[in-house]
Amino acid sequence: MSLAVFAASILIMNPETTIDLKTPWSDQVSQTAPHPEYPRPGMIRPDWLSLNGPWDYSIQDRGSEEWEGKQGSILVPFPVESKLSGVQKTLTAEQRLWQKRTFSVPEGWNGQNILLNFEAVDWEAEVYVNGKLAGTHRGGYSPFSFDITEHLTVGQDQELEVRVYDPTDDGFQPVGKQTKNPRGIWYTAVSGIWASVWLEPVPINSISSVKLIPNAADARVSLSLNLTGSAAGHEVKAVVKDGGKVVGRGFGHAGRTIPISISSPKRWSPDSPHLYDVEIELISDGETVDRVTSYFGLRDIELKTDEFGPRIYLNDEPIFTLGPLDQGWWPDGLYTAPTDEALRYDLEITKKAGFNSVRKHVKVEPRRWYRHCDELGLMVWQDMPNTPPGKGGPPWDRDWKKDNPNADWKPGRESDANFRHELTELIDHLVSHPSIVIWVPFNEAWGQFDTKGVTEWIQGYDPSRLVNSASGGNFVKTGDILDIHAYPGPATPDRQEKRSIVLGEFGGLGLPVKDHLWQDNNNWGYQSFEEREALADRYEQLLLGLMNMKGEGLSGAIYTQTTDVEGEVNGLMTYDRQVIKIPLERLNSANQFAYGAPPMRTVLVPTSEKQAQIWRYTTVDPGNGWTDAGFDDSAWQEGPGGFGTATTPGAVVGTEWSGEHIWLRRIIAIPQREGQAWLRIHHDEDAEVWLNGKKIADLSGYTSSYVDVPIKDQGLIKKGTALLAVRCRQTSGGQFIDVGFSEISR
Secondary structure, three states: OOHHHHHHHOOOOOOOOEOOOOOOOHHHOOOOOOOOOOOOOOOEOOOOEEOOEEEEEEEEEOOOOOOOOOOEEEEEOOOOOOOOOOOOOOOOOOEEEEEEEEEOOOHHHOOOEEEEEEOOEEOEEEEEEOOEEEEEEEOOOOOEEEEOHHHOOOOOOEEEEEEEEOOHHHOOOOOOOEEOOOEOOEEEOOOEEOOOEEEEEEOOOEEEEEEEEEEOOOOEEEEEEEEEOOOOOEEEEEEEEEOOEEEEEEEEEOOOOEEEEOOOOOOEOOOOEOOEEEEEEEEEOOEEEEEEEEEEOOOOEEEEEEOOEEEEEEOOEEOOEEEEEEOOOEOOOEOOOOOHHHHHHHHHHHHHOOOOEEEEOOOOOOHHHHHHHHHHOOEEEEEOOOOOOOOOOOOOOOOHHHHOOOOOOOOOHHHHHHHHHHHHHHHHHHOOOOOEEEEEOEEOOEOOOOHHHHHHHHHHHOOOOEEOOEEOOOOOOOOOEEEEEEOOOOOOOOOOOOOEEEEEEEEOEEOOOOOOOOEOOOOEOOEEOOOHHHHHHHHHHHHHHHHHHHHHOEEEEEEEOOEOEOOEOOOOEOOOOOOEOOOHHHHHHHHHHHOOOOOEEEEEEOOOOOOOOEEEEEOOOOOOOOOOOOOOOOOOEEEEOOEEOOOOOOOOOOEEOOOOEEEEEEEEEEOOOOOEEEEEEEEEOOEEEEEOOEEEEEEOOEOOOOEEEEOOOHHHOOOEEEEEEEEEEOOOOOOEEEEEEEEEEO
8 A cells, every 4th residue: 555645644643532342143152162264274184183272371571491380371372462362462572472372282183293274373372291402483474384293191191382473574584564653554463373273193104285286178187295204105096176076086105296177177267266166185005095186267367468458368368457455454353253154254245345356455364264255256367465664575665666776676685585585485376366366465565575586486486376566566578568657547557568567556545434443533534535426436437447457468466455453544434344335336336437348438528648739727716607719818828728737647757737726718620530438538637628618527636647537428528619718626646637538449
């Protein structure tokens, strides 16, 4: 989200009184067994034991090596800062969080190795079983496991202790939007266990991970496994089923990739998210020693060049990826949804609203979230969480890029190593989910470094997906996608020769809903509204404008955002998920404009984008009648458009205007047209437009580029000469006005 808006808002976004928001699932959280669902849907074993529930906790000095006594109870898997954890305390860089409980190993697991699995712990975890170190892990977003068999005591309850160090934005690790000083676009910190913990029994030689990479064009999937123990002498047998019917078989050595052909193939897509089940056996000397089940979707994602330039293709067909920016935050659980039903709810609403995609923004979810996307048919742009400002990328207290136009930031060794380690784990654990179609390593230059090197590494490590190297960040000519951000927008980058162009963030339309706010005041959006009807009208206008940009080669767009988050009120839903601000039917109808064949846009009456157009103008109120053709404007000044200040985003200034109001008049020639006429305008801020004395547009707020706005009365736009009259009002920030007409046809 926009750093410029953050910089402007930080001056007013002081900590406010936080309101006790509850989601519909807050009271459904089990106090003994929360999140009881199996956590790893891509590799399922029948025997397992959840360790979610009440644990003891203690917050101690970082240097302390002894448990200093229970300070209270914490409900795992909710982070210590969250309300649902029962604690709501902030962990500092000088402290460690100790989380502790006992457990018993089921008798039926005797003779097998016991794995202790963590879905996510933020950030550095030391795990002890019966006082012995079982292992350590760094990384706040990746699952990890330890074999604890040798640390177990037969016939007794086992003691499990997790010590967590998490400096959040005081450290050099990826943190996303976490901060110890929440304000503006930065949210409450998350520390400790924040996703499920569980046990499972496995044989000595066992399957530790499954990788399934589809090739829809060849109706094939490639299977490869990682093993615990030795692969020597082990074989793999895989059976692919479609609704219980066998449609593919594979057999091969456990250390090799096994291709499996699929009969009567059905491709995965947002319209038909078909999934295949896979039964996988690890075999030694003819005996099955381990067995897991998995699944995959048969789909291809790639770039292809057509008459609109390089575009995103799914299964050999062009597809426009439209979705919301999904932050994945909850007022009661912060990083952790209160229940699995809640986790899925946001995605179900996204689908019902007519989106086919979702951008998971600088956060990684538990793997069940991606299973829901796979089932629902939502294409995922997956961000890598960024490192804190100044730690892994350029500092924000100066325009580093302006001073170093040909350089890419070189981070410190610690932040570099942390980022690359977690990026590798991110891809390893999510690589088999068909819903993920785009990796996004950097966002808005936050922690951006070695862009070309990181991007090319991802392309080599996972060639089955596209890479959007820097969404809205410092553009380095690398990767598959060029991505800009524009608020409220929409806007499109210039067409590229080798990369698809997308709008990685736009919209941000704000509507505070009374009794559903995180804090009592200073709530904000990129453009604010007081009524839902006005919000819906503006959303429809944005989507119509977006449709027209498809003709310029735009391949995707991400609207900010799924829900309000803390002080931000620019969500399609309130933070507590209690209110959907625009009716789903209306959202769905508006979003349909983004799909289908790209329209063709031609210039009907030129703006000053390419060549300056001459206007009569005044900054003194001209009184009544100035919109009429017979009005005497001889005393007005004459100058080239557009009018405004050069620092305004997207402005093409021909005449400087820095006052509060400006009035413009221009005689135009409208040619014969066959398609629909649209107003072509860039306004900052409020603008009114008349044609031959009749008002055709009344636009509030601002745009950050030229956009096309629908005109309801097409009969007014007819061949011949006409008077175009415009008034624009400015209050603060940038300012600009320029107007013309486009013709849109399909």
